[in-house]
Amino acid sequence: MQLTLEFGGGLELLCDSEKIHKVNVDLPNGEDDLTMKHLLSWVRTNVIKERPEMFMKGDTVRPGVLVLVNDCDWELSGQLDTTIEDKDVIVFISTLHGG
Amino acid sequence: MQVLLLFAGMESSGGDSSEIVRELEDLKLQKAEIEHRISALEAKLQETAAVERCDAVSNGHSSPTSPAFEHGLDHGLSPDQIYRYSRQLLLPSFGVEGQSNLLKSSVLVIGAGGLGSPALLYLAACGLGRLGIIDHDVVELNNMHRQIIHTEAFIGHPKVKSAAAACRSVNSTIEIDEYVEALRTSNALEILSQYDIIVDATDNPPSRYMISDCCVLLGKSLSESIDECFVKQPLVSGAALGMDGQLTVYNHKGGPCYRCLFPTPPPTTACQRCSDSGVLGVVPGVIGCLQALETIKLASKVGEPLSERMLLFDALSARIRIVKIRGKSAQCTVCGDNSSFSKQLFKDFDYEDFTQFPLSAGPLKLLPAESRISSKEFKEILQKKEGHVLLDVRPSHHYKIVSLPDSLNIPFANLEARLNELTSALKEKEDGHVNTGSCTNPSVYVVCRRGNDSQRAVQYLRESGFDSAKDIVGGLEAWATDVNPNFPTY
């Protein structure tokens, strides 16, 4: 399925400073749905080029990263259990502290 | 004879320059004080003039009624206020009710830096009742590109004094409270409790957690006393770094607090500062303006606040995205249903330890003394022309700003991968020495901006067999302070 991944707040530095990635992700073997849990590990393997610990901690994103599925906090859609559909836009934003 | 005189003349003019600098600084300070007095007097004059006008209008009425009442104005705005804020009064969606609410409100802006600068100017101009400013810093030349509230005359003076003078010169009729101090758990409850709305314009994680927690606690006590479960102390939070900005309103009517969104602090490596990573001046400017806007909306009770939503600003791609974020979390350790967080726990809470982000970081001490040399010692090595390789481990865009001559730039992040470049540079120096008949092996000296990465690099190099590696204590900043005052710092 076709997805748009966006990285911001400095996370783009982990993937060659490219902010927008149009990607094709296959459904995991024997499953009917693509969940965020699967997508995260796919992103870690296929998109993140350096310092993966700055993106993930355990099987989820590291503290300080907001995940937005179609402009909506993934907390509202079930976090790792969120089901992803074709043409979805998933944004990963690192929180900023500067001023 | 003439030559000698000329020389003597130059000498004395060299001595004079420090005198001139001193006198200039003295005059600038006097100028700032005079400007402060002028704006205070102007405010007083306006008040007196307004009272006199009202006396003239009331024409013999002896009762001390308010000027607004004399004009049959039950919204409480004086004739001067009507004229000053007329363009806002003319807005149907804002109007005299909005302005009247605004004039009764109080706002505290925490931080008079890149975000605080435009926020403060707009908040002073729009006609709040009372505006508080807190910051412990002084104005520096490298702030000026983004902290547009400050002028050159205030370099070296407290930001709060500078910002307050600027606000008074924009609007001498509002009350301004100055706090030249750092916000701490010991003074935060006391200071924040005096304001209706808090603006977080700080630049570090411990302050952000502390301010949010404090607002939640003050909101709780407000709701107990007023017996209204929705009264809270809203927090208008902005952040900017590099080319990115973020904005949201926390702790507003059932909305989340900072901890609901970020229960666990991010790793320290993910917390970059403007002083390390850089920032385009106008980016915090945009976010600071939007903070002023959200504050004005809250204070005047118009519009829809940016609560449970977050604005993401990407300056480089020219894109603004507004996303929906979670509401208040029932499990939140501070604002959640079963939270036992109290004012006493707050006062005892160590935010720097919680975020692993020390606010007054002393210099890193990673290496033993024999693995280090001072910048003055390094200057002697240069003078004696001792064989060496000077390795600069700053990022390459730093290296392009300024560097010491005859240095090799391998950024710390790439050191492991590019170690062969250091090996061949050493080999080259060694060969050179064989030709000149010297028998000492060349040493590696490592320098960075402030002397932290250079220590990490030396530690790594020694583990990798470069036994002669030493770091230059304090980096290029120490070089500029102790050896060459003309060496540019940034």
Ligand SMILES: [Zn+2]
């Ligand atoms: Zn909370």
